[in-house]
Amino acid sequence: MKRAFLLAGSASYTLSPAMHNAAFRALGARAHYEALALAAAELPEAVARLRDPGCLGANVTIPHKLAVVPLLDTLSEAARATGAVNTIVNRGGALEGHNTDAAGFMRALKEDGGYDPAGQEVVLLGAGGSARAVAYALLRSGVARLAVYNRTLERAHALARALGPYGELEVLSPAQLKGRVRSAALLVNTTSVGLSGVQEGASPLPEDALPRAMVCDIIYRPPQTTLLKRASAAGLAVQNGLPMLVYQGAEALTLWTGLPAPVAVMRAAAEAALA
Numbered sequence: 001m002k003r004a005f006l007l008a009g010s011a012s013y014t015l016s017p018a019m020h021n022a023a024f025r026a027l028g029a030r031a032h033y034e035a036l037a038l039a040a041a042e043l044p045e046a047v048a049r050l051r052d053p054g055c056l057g058a059n060v061t062i063p064h065k066l067a068v069v070p071l072l073d074t075l076s077e078a079a080r081a082t083g084a085v086n087t088i089v090n091r092g093g094a095l096e097g098h099n100t101d102a103a104g105f106m107r108a109l110k111e112d113g114g115y116d117p118a119g120q121e122v123v124l125l126g127a128g129g130s131a132r133a134v135a136y137a138l139l140r141s142g143v144a145r146l147a148v149y150n151r152t153l154e155r156a157h158a159l160a161r162a163l164g165p166y167g168e169l170e171v172l173s174p175a176q177l178k179g180r181v182r183s184a185a186l187l188v189n190t191t192s193v194g195l196s197g198v199q200e201g202a203s204p205l206p207e208d209a210l211p212r213a214m215v216c217d218i219i220y221r222p223p224q225t226t227l228l229k230r231a232s233a234a235g236l237a238v239q240n241g242l243p244m245l246v247y248q249g250a251e252a253l254t255l256w257t258g259l260p261a262p263v264a265v266m267r268a269a270a271e272a273a274l275a
């Protein structure tokens with residue numbers, strides 16, 4: 001029996017074990033996925049154990065995505081660009097760090113949302129770890145113009161500097177936000193504003209501004225944030241964070257097993273666990 005793990009700060013709420021164990025069953029793979037709640041001081045030993053021949057690798061989530069980086073042997077381009085690792089692959093005892101949030105976001109947008117952002121103007125809200133993955137994916141996909149807005153402007157500038165090698169990211173002031181959202185085709189929210197239990201019901205846009213074509217919110221709890229409800233009511237295409245979660249998991253599963261991921265099975269398992 002092979003093992004894969006989630007290295008998390010708290011294992012109390014995660015859809016990943018349901019999603020990956022359903023996928024392993026569907027593939028007939030003798031493998032099991034388990035969430036581990038780890039304090040920062042426990043991380044180095046947990047990562048070292050991933051080198052075991054019986055271990056496929058791991059997912060990494062809040063708050064360990066940055067701290068695992070120096071514990072790994074190699075990094076994918078997306079992991080280097082974002083400075084964050086959400087997937088570790090054990091290749092014969094050597095640990096590779098990947099960031100499948102970026103590819104997961106883009107597959108969700110294109111395959112589920114039916115939206116190709118190439119050549120489009122896009123506004124990104126937020127400048128945390130998720131924003132880095134989304135910004136990297138958007139810059140790689142050939143957007144015409146990408147602007148970022150964040151409550152703490154300095155974090156938005158840091159994001160723009162970090163992703164500079166991949167393209168220009170314009171940092172918006174509060175005064176610029178409304179106008180730029182209205183001229184953009186796509187708006188992506190990566191802030192936690194609207195998240196269930198945190199700021200449910202709140203909207204990350206200080207004003208009632210919407211883009212021209214589509215709004216993505218990487219939140220999936222609740223399934224429709226206030227932002228998505230407003231966008232839907234205005235006739236825009238909307239997408240929540242569940243497809244991104246499923247595709248980042250699908251990309252990780254393929255890295256571990258070399259097999260095409262059973263995406264429909266993974267989505268059904270995630271939806272069932274969420275219900």
Ligand code: ATR
Pocket residue numbers: 125126127128129130131150151152155190191192193199204
């Ligand atoms: P993640 O890794 O999921 O991106 P994070 O790094 O904690 O999480 O980032 C959270 C994002 O939500 C940040 O952009 C944060 O803004 P700040 O950089 O100003 O902290 C944003 N955020 C959280 N609460 C917010 C609020 N009440 N209003 C506006 N932005 C908020």
